[in-house]
Amino acid sequence: MRCTREIFVAGTATALPPTVSVAEAEAAGLVGEGHTGLGYERIAVSDGVTGPELAIEAGRAAVARAGVPAGEYDLLLHSSLWFQGLDMWGTASFVANQTVGPQAVSMDLQQRSNGGMAAFHTATAYLLGGLADTALLTTGDNFAAPAFDRWNSQMYTVFGDGGTALALSTRGGVAQVLSTAAFADNSLEGFGRGTEPFRFAPGTEAPVPVLRRLAQHMATPAAANGWDRIEAAMFKTRDQVLADAGIEQDQVVRAVLPFIHRGQGQAENFDALGFTEAQSLWGFGSGVGHLGAGDQFAGLDHLLSNGLVTEGDHVLVFGVGVGFNFAATVLRIVGPTGW
Numbered sequence: 001m002r003c004t005r006e007i008f009v010a011g012t013a014t015a016l017p018p019t020v021s022v023a024e025a026e027a028a029g030l031v032g033e034g035h036t037g038l039g040y041e042r043i044a045v046s047d048g049v050t051g052p053e054l055a056i057e058a059g060r061a062a063v064a065r066a067g068v069p070a071g072e073y074d075l076l077l078h079s080s081l082w083f084q085g086l087d088m089w090g091t092a093s094f095v096a097n098q099t100v101g102p103q104a105v106s107m108d109l110q111q112r113s114n115g116g117m118a119a120f121h122t123a124t125a126y127l128l129g130g131l132a133d134t135a136l137l138t139t140g141d142n143f144a145a146p147a148f149d150r151w152n153s154q155m156y157t158v159f160g161d162g163g164t165a166l167a168l169s170t171r172g173g174v175a176q177v178l179s180t181a182a183f184a185d186n187s188l189e190g191f192g193r194g195t196e197p198f199r200f201a202p203g204t205e206a207p208v209p210v211l212r213r214l215a216q217h218m219a220t221p222a223a224a225n226g227w228d229r230i231e232a233a234m235f236k237t238r239d240q241v242l243a244d245a246g247i248e249q250d251q252v253v254r255a256v257l258p259f260i261h262r263g264q265g266q267a268e269n270f271d272a273l274g275f276t277e278a279q280s281l282w283g284f285g286s287g288v289g290h291l292g293a294g295d296q297f298a299g300l301d302h303l304l305s306n307g308l309v310t311e312g313d314h315v316l317v318f319g320v321g322v323g324f325n326f327a328a329t330v331l332r333i334v335g336p337t338g339w
Contacts, residue, residue, distance in 0.1 A: 001180050002244040007127050008173025009331060011066030011339075012301035015057035015140075015163035016288060017046035022158065025151060032152045038263035039282070043150065043289040044160035046142045050085040051292075052078075052095055054163025055140030058297075059099035062165035063136060065339050066173070073100035073167075074132035077107050077123055079115025079139045081292030082148060087202060099165075100136050112192070113258060114321025115139060115293030116164065121182045121327045123168055135168045139294035149207035150289070155214065156262045160289025164297035174304060175315070175331040179244035185233045188226060188324040190217040230324055231272055237326040238273055238318065245314070245330035249274055252330075253313040256299035258320055259285030273318065295319075300331075307338040 019042035025031050046054065055078060063070050076096040084091045096106035111118040116139045123135040140163040143150040150159040168177070194213030217223050242249055255275040261282060262268055270280040277283075281299035291298055296317045303309050311333050318328040 001125065001128070003124065003128065003177050003179055005128050006170060007124060007177040008169055008334070009166060009175040009177065009300070010068060010169040010171070010173030011062040011064070011167035012297060012304055013058045013061030013065060013165045014298045014301045015054045015061070016044045017049060017161055019043060019287060020045050030151050035152050035158060038156060038158065039261045040158045040286050040289060042287045043158055044162050044291070046161035049142065051080055051082065051140035051142045051163065052084055052091050053140070054142070054161065055095050055138040055165065056098045056163070058163040058165035059095060059136055059138045062167045063099060066167035066169060068134055068167065068169055068171065070100045071103060073104045073134045073136050075123060075126055075135040076100055076104045077109045077119035077135065077137050079109050079111070079119050079293040080141050081112055081115065082141045082143055095138050099138070104136070111325045112321035112323060113290070113293060113295070114319040114325045114327055116297050117317065117319030117327035117329070118182065118325060120166070120329055121180045124177055124180045124329070127168060127170060133170045137166045137168065137297070139164045139292060139297060141292035141294070145207070147203065147206045147208065153207060153210045155211065157260050157290045160291050162288065162291045162294060162298060164291065164294035164301065166297045166300070174333065174335040174337055176334045178246070178330045178332055179241050180327065180329045181237050181241035181244065182325070182327040183233050183237045183240070184323065184325045185229055186323065187222070188229060190220065190222050191226065192322040193217070195220070233324065233326050234273060234320065237328050241316070241328040241330050247314055247330065251314050252316045253279070254281070254303060254309055254315050255279050256281050256296050256303070256315065256317040259288065259290045259295045261286065304337045305339050309333050309337060311335065
C-alpha cells in the first residue's frame with residue numbers, strides 16, 4: 001500500500017523492566033537444552049507490573065515526544081501476545097483512557113507476534129482514508145510464570161516483558177511512512193494449534209504447551225514444506241512493501257526484525273530477508289528478549305532514540321506472527337533523531 005497522504009512516525013517509546021542474565025538463568029536450571037545457545041544475553045523481566053501498565057508508560061512517553069496533545073488523538077490500537085491482567089475486559093479502552101483520553105476510538109488487535117505491525121498497517125489505512133489524523137499504537141506483555149514459561153515456550157525464542165508505543169500523525173514527525181504491506185498464509189495456523197482439543201475456559205494448562213502443539217502439527221501432512229511457505233510469504237511482503245515505497249533493497253540502511261534468533265551459526269531472519277546482522281537490531285534484541293507484539297516498535301525506538309539513523313535513511317520494519325501473518329513498512333527519516 002503506497003502512502004498517498006503524508007503520514008509520519010511522530011513519537012516512539014519503550015518501557016522496559018530490569019533485565020536478568022541468561023547465563024545466570026541457565027546456571028539456575030531455568031533454560032532447557034533446546035533453548036541454550038540462542039544468542040540472547042539478557043532478558044527483560046517485570047516483577048509485578050502488567051502488560052497494559054507497561055503499555056501505558058510507553059504510550060505516555062510517545063505522546064509527549066510526538067508533540068500532539070493527548071486529547072487530539074483519534075485512534076488507539078493496542079496489541080499483545082499474552083494475558084493482559086484480567087479475563088474478558090476492554091484492555092484497549094483502559095490503555096487509551098490512561099494515555100490519550102476518552103475520545104480515541106480504541107481497539108485490541110491480535111496477531112500474536114505480528115500484532116504491533118498489524119496495528120501499524122491498519123492505522124495507516126485509517127489515516128490514508130481520512131478516518132483519522134492521529135493514532136497511538138501500543139503493545140504490552142508480561143510473560144509471568146507459572147502460566148507461561150518465558151525460557152522454553154517457543155522455538156528459537158526467549159520472551160521478555162515490556163511495553164512499546166508509536167504515534168502516527170499527518171502533522172509531521174521524524175520518519176515519513178512511504179508504504180505498508182500485509183500478507184497471510186492461514187494454511188499455516190496448525191503450527192500454533194496442533195491437534196489439541198478445544199477447551200471452554202482459559203488457564204487449564206500451565207505453562208501453555210506451545211511446543212507440544214508444534215510437535216503434534218509437525219507429524220501431520222499439513223506441515224509439509226512449512227518453512228518454505230513461511231519464507232515465501234516473507235519474501236512477498238518484503239518485495240511488495242519495497243516496490244510500493246519505490247526503492248530497492250540496497251537502499252535500506254537498517255532492518256527492524258523480530259527479536260528471534262536460532263543461534264549456533266544457523267541462518268537467521270535477517271539472513272533470509274537479505275540483510276546483515278549489523279543492519280538488524282539483534283544487538284539490541286539480544287539484551288531484552290522477544291517482546292511479544294512489540295519488537296518492531298522497541299527496535300525503531302532504539303534507532304531513533306540513539307541517533308542510529310540520519311535524515312534520508314530508509315528503514316524497513318518487518319513483523320511475523322504465528323497463524324501466519326506478515327506485515328511491514330518502509331520509513332524515510334526526515335528529521336533529527338534522538339529524543
